[in-house]
Amino acid sequence: QVQLVESGGGVVQPGRSLRLSCAASGFTFSRNAMHWVRQAPGKGLEWVAVIAYDGSTQYYGDSVRGRFTISRDTSKNTLYLQLNGLRPEDTAVYYCAKEEGTTRFDYWGQGTLVIVSS
């Protein structure tokens, strides 16, 4: 069965960096685009980034472009999100999601919490 397991969250000071990971299993990782979606405490879902199935293209939401980088390692079946220049407003649960269609995310991880605070 498909599983997505995020890790790497924690408490970090403003301006610092963090790398999130999403370990994928139960499907052919190299065949699907992958997304990161976040949710601030008590707020709605915010789309963060997408990476193509082969890693050739990446797109980002306006609020993270230039600070976050999405990548993937097919040999490890793992998706990453590098978070640089963190701000308090980046505090959120970060989910990875498997794309089966353009906005069709059929599997989601359980999320990892990032708290940006001094």
Next chain:
Amino acid sequence: QSALTQPASVSGSPGQSITISCTGTTSDVGNYNYVSWYQQHPGKAPRLMIYDVTNRPSGVSNRFSGSKSGNTASLTISGLQAEDEADYYCISYTTSSTRVFGGGTKLTVL
């Protein structure tokens, strides 16, 4: 890219039908049939309910249906049940190849 516009809350009694709207622009909802809807219960990951405007994944009740007219997509839930009480989010593809979510709608089953 601004978030798609959804009502903050809707409510209905068991057995009734409700509709949640999702309004975008010609740069997103109005330009593509790539609108999906997600259900989220508190503390849980989102669950796909409708994709590509009208399609229902296997395992999703046929009480859930989707439609679109112009720049506005809609999710209709018929025969409301207590378990339908949750937050609902729409998402669209955009002309910048990004995606954008709606602000979310809290559904209360009275």
